Amino acid sequence: MTAGWLETLRQRLFATWLDTAVTLVCLYIVWRISVPLVEWLLLDATWNGTSREDCKGSGACWVFIRARFGQFMYGQYPVDQRWRVDLLGLLIVLAGVLLSWRRLPNRRAVTTVILIVLPLLGIWLIRGEWGLKPVETREWGGLMLTLFLALYAGLIAVPLGILLALGRQSRLPLIRFASVVFIEFWRGVPIITVIFLASILLPLIMPTGFDVDRLARAIIGLAFVIAAYMAEAVRGGLQALPEGQAEAAQALGLGYWRIQQKIVLPQALRIALPAMTNEFIALFKNTTLVLIVSLFDLLGIAQAALADPAWVGMNMEAYVFAGAIYWFSCFGLSQWGRLREKRLQTAHGR
Amino acid sequence: MNKGILTFLRDRKVRDIFWQAAATVALVLVVWFFVRNASQNLVKAGIASGFNFLWRDSGIEVPFTLTGYKPSDSILALLWVGVVNTLLVSACSIAVATVIGFTVGLLRLSRNWLLSSLAGAYVEFVRNIPLLFFVLFWYFGVLAALPAPRESLSFVDVAFLNRRGLSVPLPNDVTGFRWALLATLVLIVVQWALARWARARQARTGRDFPTWAVGFGLCGALPIAAFVAAGALTTWDVPVMRGFNYRGGFVLVPEFVALFAALSTYTAGFIAEVVRGGVLSVRQGQIDAARALGLTPGRVVRLVVIPQAMPVIIPPLTSQYLNLIKNSSFGAAIAYPELVSVFMGSVLVATGQAIEIIAITLSIYLVLSIAVSLFMNWYNARHRLVVR
Numbered sequence: 225m226t227a228g229w230l231e232t233l234r235q236r237l238f239a240t241w242l243d244t245a246v247t248l249v250c251l252y253i254v255w256r257i258s259v260p261l262v263e264w265l266l267l268d269a270t271w272n273g274t275s276r277e278d279c280k281g282s283g284a285c286w287v288f289i290r291a292r293f294g295q296f297m298y299g300q301y302p303v304d305q306r307w308r309v310d311l312l313g314l315l316i317v318l319a320g321v322l323l324s325w326r327r328l329p330n331r332r333a334v335t336t337v338i339l340i341v342l343p344l345l346g347i348w349l350i351r352g353e354w355g356l357k358p359v360e361t362r363e364w365g366g367l368m369l370t371l372f373l374a375l376y377a378g379l380i381a382v383p384l385g386i387l388l389a390l391g392r393q394s395r396l397p398l399i400r401f402a403s404v405v406f407i408e409f410w411r412g413v414p415i416i417t418v419i420f421l422a423s424i425l426l427p428l429i430m431p432t433g434f435d436v437d438r439l440a441r442a443i444i445g446l447a448f449v450i451a452a453y454m455a456e457a458v459r460g461g462l463q464a465l466p467e468g469q470a471e472a473a474q475a476l477g478l479g480y481w482r483i484q485q486k487i488v489l490p491q492a493l494r495i496a497l498p499a500m501t502n503e504f505i506a507l508f509k510n511t512t513l514v515l516i517v518s519l520f521d522l523l524g525i526a527q528a529a530l531a532d533p534a535w536v537g538m539n540m541e542a543y544v545f546a547g548a549i550y551w552f553s554c555f556g557l558s559q560w561g562r563l564r565e566k567r568l569q570t571a572h573g574r
Numbered sequence: 575m576n577k578g579i580l581t582f583l584r585d586r587k588v589r590d591i592f593w594q595a596a597a598t599v600a601l602v603l604v605v606w607f608f609v610r611n612a613s614q615n616l617v618k619a620g621i622a623s624g625f626n627f628l629w630r631d632s633g634i635e636v637p638f639t640l641t642g643y644k645p646s647d648s649i650l651a652l653l654w655v656g657v658v659n660t661l662l663v664s665a666c667s668i669a670v671a672t673v674i675g676f677t678v679g680l681l682r683l684s685r686n687w688l689l690s691s692l693a694g695a696y697v698e699f700v701r702n703i704p705l706l707f708f709v710l711f712w713y714f715g716v717l718a719a720l721p722a723p724r725e726s727l728s729f730v731d732v733a734f735l736n737r738r739g740l741s742v743p744l745p746n747d748v749t750g751f752r753w754a755l756l757a758t759l760v761l762i763v764v765q766w767a768l769a770r771w772a773r774a775r776q777a778r779t780g781r782d783f784p785t786w787a788v789g790f791g792l793c794g795a796l797p798i799a800a801f802v803a804a805g806a807l808t809t810w811d812v813p814v815m816r817g818f819n820y821r822g823g824f825v826l827v828p829e830f831v832a833l834f835a836a837l838s839t840y841t842a843g844f845i846a847e848v849v850r851g852g853v854l855s856v857r858q859g860q861i862d863a864a865r866a867l868g869l870t871p872g873r874v875v876r877l878v879v880i881p882q883a884m885p886v887i888i889p890p891l892t893s894q895y896l897n898l899i900k901n902s903s904f905g906a907a908i909a910y911p912e913l914v915s916v917f918m919g920s921v922l923v924a925t926g927q928a929i930e931i932i933a934i935t936l937s938i939y940l941v942l943s944i945a946v947s948l949f950m951n952w953y954n955a956r957h958r959l960v961v962r
């Protein structure tokens with residue numbers, strides 16, 4: 225047993241003299257990077273305290289993150305109202321658990337209701353009014369804003385993307401043309417220009433006196449771009465379906481929308497899910513761009529924290545903390561997507 | 575009569591036309607609504623539409639330009655500054671990203687477990703973090719923490735990196751380089767003709783020609799020699815420490831360095847995946863068969879793996895290049911004067927011509943995207959594997 229293990233190690237790391245040399249160089253690089261990193265992150269770091277003066281070690285000053293943790297999570301959201309955000313987060317998690325239960329009675333109906341009610345409830349909870357203290361969008365920030373942007377832009381982008389993908393596959397030439405133009409336009413321009421565009425153009429094309437909130441502008445801009453990319457992901461799923469599926473449904477006398485809803489989309493979306501997950505990751509990463517229209521998401525808060533005179537020189541700590549959150553979120557999502565892809569392949573018996 | 579109408583309404587062609595007409599009318603109404611609002615709002619704001627503002631003096635200072643632009647020049651000249659700066663940072667980043675990406679992608683396929691894991695760790699690290707994070711990190715985290723000019727990091731005493739940017743030497747006379755560039759282009763054409771001739775001869779007579787070895791000489795060694803010679807023939811303006819900063823040479827501003835570093839390392843992660851996928855797409859049987867024919871390992875790679883991997887790699891690689899060019903707009907976040915930050919930022923604030931400026935900026939990117947996708951269609955059509 226031990227010999228087999230050693231043999232594998234030898235084959236993978238020390239097969240030839242060159243291999244051995246390469247392994248040793250790699251080990252040296254890993255050692256040179258990881259030792260200072262671990263020292264800075266953990267061993268020499270300061271964990272407890274209240275102010276900058278407590279950080280005397282040569283390592284990271286995590287006191288800073290602790291002191292500003294609330295801002296990293298909620299931005300300038302009023303402290304006594306933060307329970308509303310927590311409540312919404314809890315509700316989303318509960319809804320996720322409920323919907324992942326496969327033997328839920330009336331699963332489809334419950335899903336529809338939740339997908340309609342929860343977003344509206346969420347807007348009410350966070351924005352306030354109608355019984356809750358109103359909180360203006362410029363006070364929102366931190367991780368909460370990042371998640372809000374990603375979820376709501378995704379909520380618009382997925383259905384819009386599906387419609388666009390269907391439009392691109394439609395047999396009506398005008399609809400097909402319009403969908404292609406829409407998709408290729410938004411895919412062809414940088415996302416940063418779209419956010420600029422949304423923040424400048426939306427107030428201009430609305431009737432005078434009709435004000436579109438700055439956050440809503442950013443969400444609409446993000447949603448349009450991601451919808452165009454989503455449409456291409458969905459199209460991949462649609463094209464992977466054999467044409468016989470839709471033809472058989474047509475022969476049974478089903479109409480266009482019923483065919484799409486009952487036969488085509490359930491299969492196509494399952495195939496497209498990994499690609500759609502990748503687009504969602506891209507959306508999650510691109511929410512950082514709202515920084516340029518002065519909305520302070522997680523990265524924006526990290527950036528703003530650098531300007532605090534009480535905590536000079538905390539650049540690294542702020543970046544490492546924000547970066548770690550992004551990394552774990554995106555990595556987790558992409559692993560989930562890969563898992564789905566594998567399951568899909570086994571389901572197809574490949 | 576009634577039945578006639580019903581059959582008419584159920585006719586597929588009639589319904590197709592009806593739905594398309596309805597969609598068109600709806601679209602036209604929406605667009606008309608927006609345009610009407612926009613024109614009313616513009617009249618109210620007192621902004622005259624039109625492209626005449628392009629010829630006005632800009633009066634805007636730009637900290638970094640290659641075109642010799644002055645604030646007294648027209649806005650059109652400023653637009654050109656933005657385009658050139660976008661292309662400059664894109665070209666530099668594409669070159670470096672390609673080198674890192676191919677290296678990491680191939681290392682990821684290494685038999686050595688540690689080496690392939692290190693390459694994999696790089697890819698996973700880079701791909702799961704927003705690009706804006708890297709841009710800000712390089713700008714505020716790394717470059718701001720660099721030493722003052724007095725304690726610059728020096729590269730063999732000709733280039734100096736400090737928090738004011740990267741000072742590099744500049745040749746006093748560029749004629750030699752122009753000739754070297756011309757020679758390189760000629761050599762590439764010669765190599766292309768030679769390769770065609772060699773292929774034709776091999777098809778005719780079966781005689782082999784060392785195209786690759788000659789190619790390395792013609793397109794690799796000779797151009798390098800030409801540029802070295804051109805560099806040796808001219809004198810150089812090397813940056814020198816005077817007072818508190820370096821004088822002479824050419825200063826690449828920190829914004830450029832940060833954007834360049836972020837773009838090239840980030841895109842390299844994506845290119846590495848493209849390369850890995852391309853190489854893995856070559857079936858093991860192909861390699862086994864080539865070995866069975868007695869080809870040397872080098873020839874297996876050159877004659878079997880690369881020709882089959884490249885058609886798989888090039889289209890997604892091109893779209894990564896396009897992504898990089900679009901992503902160079904992230905420079906707006908650190909005020910690197912590229913197209914978006916100069917034109918959609920400074921000029922828009924100065925003139926207020928929102929619609930015209932947005933239209934110009936977007937069309938520049940769209941033209942680029944369309945050109946790239948046309949190239950990809952052409953390439954795909956040309957290199958589609960012929961399956962018999």
